[in-house]
Amino acid sequence: MRGPDVVWYLCVAAFLFSIGALGVLIRRSPLIILLSLEIMLNGANLALIAFARHYGQGAGQIFAITVMAVAASEVVVGLGLIVAISRRHLELDVDKLSTLRG
Amino acid sequence: MIAAAWTCLISPLVATALITVSGNRLSRRGAGFLSTFSVFVSFVGAVVAFVALLGDSPSHRYHPSTLWSWLTAGQLDFGLRIVVDPLSVMMMLIVSGVGMLIVLYSIGYMDGDDEERRYFAYMALFVFSMLLLVQGGNLLMLLVGWGLVGLSSYLLIGFWHERPEAIAAAKKAFVMNAIGDATMALALFLLIEKTGSLNFEQVFLAAPSFSNWTANLVALGLLGGAVAKSAQLPLQTWLPDAMEGPTPVSALIHAATMVTAGVYLIVRTAPLFEQAPKVLELAAGLGAGTLLMAGLIALVQTDIKKVIAYSTMSQIGYMFLGAGIGAYPDAMFHLMTHAFFKALLFLAAGIVIHSLSAEQDIRKMGGLRKLMPLTFVAFLVGSLSLAGIPPFSGFFSKDSILASLLANGWYGEILWVAGMIGTFLTGLYAFRLLFIVFLGEPSPFVREHFHALKRDLPGLSMAIPVGVLTILAAFGGWIQFADVWTPITDWLSPVAAPIVEASGTQEAVSSVIAVLLGLGGIGLAWMLYGARTSEVPRIAWAQTLLQKKFYFDEAYDFAFYRPAVWLSKALARWIERPLVFGSVRELAEGIGLLGRDTSRIQTGLVRTYAFAIAASVAVVTLVFVAVR
Numbered sequence: 260m261r262g263p264d265v266v267w268y269l270c271v272a273a274f275l276f277s278i279g280a281l282g283v284l285i286r287r288s289p290l291i292i293l294l295s296l297e298i299m300l301n302g303a304n305l306a307l308i309a310f311a312r313h314y315g316q317g318a319g320q321i322f323a324i325t326v327m328a329v330a331a332s333e334v335v336v337g338l339g340l341i342v343a344i345s346r347r348h349l350e351l352d353v354d355k356l357s358t359l360r361g
Numbered sequence: 362m363i364a365a366a367w368t369c370l371i372s373p374l375v376a377t378a379l380i381t382v383s384g385n386r387l388s389r390r391g392a393g394f395l396s397t398f399s400v401f402v403s404f405v406g407a408v409v410a411f412v413a414l415l416g417d418s419p420s421h422r423y424h425p426s427t428l429w430s431w432l433t434a435g436q437l438d439f440g441l442r443i444v445v446d447p448l449s450v451m452m453m454l455i456v457s458g459v460g461m462l463i464v465l466y467s468i469g470y471m472d473g474d475d476e477e478r479r480y481f482a483y484m485a486l487f488v489f490s491m492l493l494l495v496q497g498g499n500l501l502m503l504l505v506g507w508g509l510v511g512l513s514s515y516l517l518i519g520f521w522h523e524r525p526e527a528i529a530a531a532k533k534a535f536v537m538n539a540i541g542d543a544t545m546a547l548a549l550f551l552l553i554e555k556t557g558s559l560n561f562e563q564v565f566l567a568a569p570s571f572s573n574w575t576a577n578l579v580a581l582g583l584l585g586g587a588v589a590k591s592a593q594l595p596l597q598t599w600l601p602d603a604m605e606g607p608t609p610v611s612a613l614i615h616a617a618t619m620v621t622a623g624v625y626l627i628v629r630t631a632p633l634f635e636q637a638p639k640v641l642e643l644a645a646g647l648g649a650g651t652l653l654m655a656g657l658i659a660l661v662q663t664d665i666k667k668v669i670a671y672s673t674m675s676q677i678g679y680m681f682l683g684a685g686i687g688a689y690p691d692a693m694f695h696l697m698t699h700a701f702f703k704a705l706l707f708l709a710a711g712i713v714i715h716s717l718s719a720e721q722d723i724r725k726m727g728g729l730r731k732l733m734p735l736t737f738v739a740f741l742v743g744s745l746s747l748a749g750i751p752p753f754s755g756f757f758s759k760d761s762i763l764a765s766l767l768a769n770g771w772y773g774e775i776l777w778v779a780g781m782i783g784t785f786l787t788g789l790y791a792f793r794l795l796f797i798v799f800l801g802e803p804s805p806f807v808r809e810h811f812h813a814l815k816r817d818l819p820g821l822s823m824a825i826p827v828g829v830l831t832i833l834a835a836f837g838g839w840i841q842f843a844d845v846w847t848p849i850t851d852w853l854s855p856v857a858a859p860i861v862e863a864s865g866t867q868e869a870v871s872s873v874i875a876v877l878l879g880l881g882g883i884g885l886a887w888m889l890y891g892a893r894t895s896e897v898p899r900i901a902w903a904q905t906l907l908q909k910k911f912y913f914d915e916a917y918d919f920a921f922y923r924p925a926v927w928l929s930k931a932l933a934r935w936i937e938r939p940l941v942f943g944s945v946r947e948l949a950e951g952i953g954l955l956g957r958d959t960s961r962i963q964t965g966l967v968r969t970y971a972f973a974i975a976a977s978v979a980v981v982t983l984v985f986v987a988v989r
Contacts, residue, residue: 354968356965357964357966
């Protein structure tokens with residue numbers, strides 16, 4: 260069990276998560292937002308695996324695999340939505356998709 | 362016998378259902394014949410039941426029959442129950458027999474009306490309701506029939522629904538009757554509470570053990586119903602207005618169904634009334650008051666049907682007199698003869714109206730005797746019977762009621778005087794009508810508008826019932842001649858034995874005086890309206906009083922209608938608008954505002970949502986960290 264301390268891993272995970280979150284908040288294209296979401300998820304995964312390794316238990320790894328599965332299905336749905344939007348010849352800009360405004 | 366009675370009851374209902382369901386597939390005249398046939402079947406059923414009942418010994422003439430349990434609640438169990446006994450069979454015969462003639466007459470009278478089928482469906486329903494009322498084997502069935510009679514009368518009085526007066530009259534009849542229905546229902550509730558049943562046997566068996574209060578309240582409640590249905594004081598105002606319906610309907614209401622129901626009720630529940638003698642006396646007093654009042658008002662009426670309507674009120678007053686002093690068979694006997702001559706008068710008046718293009722104002726009529734001699738004879742027989750002139754039927758029944766009054770102490774004697782004055786008035790108004798309409802030379806209006814009945818099917822369907830009723834009105838009273846032969850009293854005595862019996866002398870004295878007074882009334886009418894040898898005295902206030910019908914409508918308007926309207930307006934203004942409307946509106950507006958404000962949070966921008974989530978997560982994390 261050699262290698263850097265768990266803190267480093269967590270720092271990288273937090274960094275990844277923040278990059279993803281910023282991407283979600285700032286970018287307008289739904290495609291990029293989906294990508295950023297993936298980055299956020301992977302940040303979380305990294306944290307999970309780091310903890311799993313740190314404590315020597317398998318639960319974190321299993322959880323990470325579950326998150327990947329969920330992420331895959333989420334991408335399917337998200338991309339499907341994007342394809343549906345572009346099929347209707349709408350602009351791919353989340354700020355324009357605001358029909359649900361109260 | 363039981364099967365015959367059920368057939369009698371169900372047949373008109375089947376006709377109603379058939380006419381309603383078949384719609385255009387049934388021709389208009391077909392509906393009329395179906396309706397008549399169904400009532401004819403009822404009549405046959407009633408006759409069969411009557412003959413079967415004759416075979417029993419008098420004390421065993423009581424046959425209840427329950428089809429199934431109709432209403433069950435806790436300990437209570439009301440069956441769909443009819444009872445066949447002398448009283449119900451007598452009523453069945455009258456209702457279906459006279460009813461059949463009237464429905465047959467309607468085929469001609471309503472010929473060509475736009476909604477004949479609806480009319481005949483209602484007529485059959487009316488007969489069914491009345492049969493249910495008289496055959497009902499417990500007070501609940503009686504009340505159901507009672508209510509249905511009210512409903513059918515509402516439907517038929519308002520039959521010409523494009524006329525606002527007809528609708529108003531129908532509503533008035535319904536509301537007035539509803540008052541009676543309510544008091545009757547209250548009486549039934551009290552009976553259920555005290556006896557746990559509404560079957561006649563149980564209730565009558567328990568009646569002697571009632572406390573004074575209970576007995577009086579029950580009797581008062583039932584009397585309220587009887588007074589409303591029979592148009593007696595003080596609930597009489599609906600009856601003259603009910604003349605807005607077609608003439609055969611008036612005949613049906615007045616002769617076979619509806620108004621006689623009150624008398625039937627008193628006779629049927631006599632054991633209950635006898636526990637409350639004061640209420641019985643009240644019934645007799647109301648009858649006397651009504652017969653005088655109606656007789657007076659009839660003197661000034663100018664509508665041919667309204668004169669007859671007031672004469673009905675007056676004659677029902679006699680029946681109440683009879684029932685109120687306990688001369689039940691006499692009351693029932695008068696009910697029967699009255700059904701004959703009143704149906705006759707209405708149907709004959711209907712022919713007059715029909716021949717004069719629906720004109721009902723007697724001031725425009727005159728001299729019809731030469732144009733329609735047969736109708737004149739029918740009308741004459743009806744009027745003589747109404748005035749109680751021997752040997753016509755009214756004489757026998759009315760005089761036995763009057764004689765029974767003499768056998769009833771000082772109260773009876775007062776009522777007897779009222780009845781005698783009524784007899785005089787009856788002769789006067791009946792023959793005023795007859796002389797004005799039929800005697801003299803034909804008036805210009807008559808000459809212009811008269812067209813005789815044709816000898817085709819509609820014409821004959823009107824002529825035949827009038828002929829049959831003329832014979833019945835002339836000779837129907839011979840069934841019973843007080844003190845000599847009394848089949849009706851004997852027949853009814855197992856159900857409603859009379860508690861007063863007039864002696865032979867009283868009968869004789871009373872009859873002679875009554876006939877003399879009746880003849881006096883006719884004589885006066887002859888002088889005033891026939892020979893016109895003397896003038897009608899002009900007393901302005903009296904005429905106004907009578908034309909305004911003793912201001913009953915105005916009094917009710919003042920006492921009930923206006924306060925009710927005033928109260929509703931006040932409530933609307935001071936309670937509803939500020940409190941109910943105000944609170945509701947404020948509440949709704951408040952919630953609406955809240956919704957508008959909160960909806961601003963929902964921008965539709967995904968990024969703001971994401972930011973909100975991220976920011977709140979950050980805040981929550983910071984809080985957790987800080988708290989630790």
